[in-house]
Amino acid sequence: MDIKVVVEELLKRIPSDHLGVSVRDVGRAKELQKRGIRVRRGDYTDPGSLLHAFEGATQVLIVSSNVLGDEAVRQHCTAIDMAKEAGADRILYTSHMSSSPTSHFPPAVDHAATEEALKASGVPFTSMRNGYYTASLPWFLRDALKTGELVAPEDGLVAWTTHADLAAATATVLSEQNLSGLTPSLTATEALDLEEIAAILMELTGRLIRRVVVSDDEFRAQLIYQGLQDRVADMFMTFFLASRAGEFAPADPTLVSLVGRPSITV
Numbered sequence: 001m002d003i004k005v006v007v008e009e010l011l012k013r014i015p016s017d018h019l020g021v022s023v024r025d026v027g028r029a030k031e032l033q034k035r036g037i038r039v040r041r042g043d044y045t046d047p048g049s050l051l052h053a054f055e056g057a058t059q060v061l062i063v064s065s066n067v068l069g070d071e072a073v074r075q076h077c078t079a080i081d082m083a084k085e086a087g088a089d090r091i092l093y094t095s096h097m098s099s100s101p102t103s104h105f106p107p108a109v110d111h112a113a114t115e116e117a118l119k120a121s122g123v124p125f126t127s128m129r130n131g132y133y134t135a136s137l138p139w140f141l142r143d144a145l146k147t148g149e150l151v152a153p154e155d156g157l158v159a160w161t162t163h164a165d166l167a168a169a170t171a172t173v174l175s176e177q178n179l180s181g182l183t184p185s186l187t188a189t190e191a192l193d194l195e196e197i198a199a200i201l202m203e204l205t206g207r208l209i210r211r212v213v214v215s216d217d218e219f220r221a222q223l224i225y226q227g228l229q230d231r232v233a234d235m236f237m238t239f240f241l242a243s244r245a246g247e248f249a250p251a252d253p254t255l256v257s258l259v260g261r262p263s264i265t266v
Contacts, residue, residue, distance in 0.1 A: 001063050001094045001130065001170070002163050006030065009171035024054035029161055044075035054086035059174055061092040064114070066104055070233075074134070076114040084123050092174060093118060095127040097159070097185035098247035105242040106235065115182060126179050131161030131187030132248045135266060136162040140194065141201060141262045144209050152197040153219045156243035159187035164265045179258075186255040188263035191248075200266060206232040216240065221253055 003021065010019055016035050022042030023029045029039045044065055054060050065075045076093070083091050097223040099111040106151030111127075118125040137160065144150040169186055173179050192200075195211040202209040214222075216237060222234040242248060256263050 001166060003061075004032075005163055005167035006061070006170050007037065008172060009167045011035070012232070013175040018218045020053070020057060022050065032042060034090055044079055046232060047078050050079055050082035051086055054083050054088060056260055057088050058082070059092065059177075060086070060088045061170065061174060062094070064094050064107070064111065072107075072110045073117070076110075077117045080117055080121050081140075084121055088123060091118060091121070091123050091125045092179070093125065094170070095129045095182075096131045097130060097131050097187060097250070098242060099127070099129055099182075101245075102236065103242060103247060104245055105238050107163070107249060108242070108247070123127075125181060127182050127201045128166075128173065128179075129183050129185050130166050131159045131185060133166075134160040134188075134264075135164045137197065137266070143197065144201060145205065145207070148208055149210050149212045150194055150201070151214055151219070151222075153216045153237075153240045154213050154238075154244060155194045155240050157191035157193050157247055158243055158250040159185070159191040159248060160266050161186065161188045161255070165255055165259055165263050168257050172258045179254075184254040185250050185252040186258075187251050188200055189251050189253065189256060190265065191251045193243075199265065218253055245259045 007019065007021065008179065016037050020038035021029060021032055022040055024043050026039055026041050033039045040053040042050045062076065062079045065072045080091060093114060095111040095115060096108050098105050098108040099115060100108055101112045103109050115127050118127060132262040140152060166186060198209045220237055221232050223236060
């Protein structure tokens with residue numbers, strides 16, 4: 001989730017002096033300061049900085065960490081604890097539609113653990129179960145225009161969802177306080193697999209794009225050959241495991257009702 005996009009959406013709804021942003025590097029948020037937004041340093045590994053950053057906030061939006069596993073959950077729990085100590089009336093968290101302790105997708109396991117921490121905090125909360133980001137699609141399509149082949153393992157349907165729609169939904173929930181607890185999946189209204197994505201790419205470019213299915217082992221080996229570390233390649237492979245299991249497939253109308261317009265399609 002791009003917090004700057006959320007801020008832009010919030011500025012359409014509330015005055016700038018009602019907003020505070022917590023960032024690790026205050027120098028990178030000078031433009032927000034110039035617009036009247038309170039900017040303070042906050043680091044998930046530094047509880048004191050978060051307590052200061054959250055001071056006076058009635059609602060705190062916690063954007064999930066860019067690390068994985070136990071460290072991610074520790075960071076999220078620190079943010080939850082500091083939001084509670086700062087006196088926040090409600091905590092929002094950017095979760096994922098596949099959130100589950102048994103998910104094939106490692107970030108979803110972290111999200112599930114964080115949601116348990118939110119429940120245990122005693123603070124009213126909203127866990128925004130975001131759809132799979134459309135912004136990740138270029139990675140899957142990176143060689144298709146050069147080779148005419150979209151090569152990947154067997155996949156499943158994905159309700160691809162844009163950052164713009166999710167930012168608008170998040171701003172709506174913050175400003176209207178109209179969802180609580182674990183939200184339904186916040187997704188676009190259509191779910192597509194990579195074969196359908198290849199067809200869209202072919203239509204847009206006028207070039208023949210063929211979907212080619214390879215084995216998991218063959219694809220992982222190719223990722224390693226291209227220079228990815230083992231752990232990064234393994235992480236990419238979990239997308240295919242999870243999508244085949246249907247974890248990213250359910251499309252839900254909740255996001256459309258929140259943004260008040262049709263969702264942005266692939």
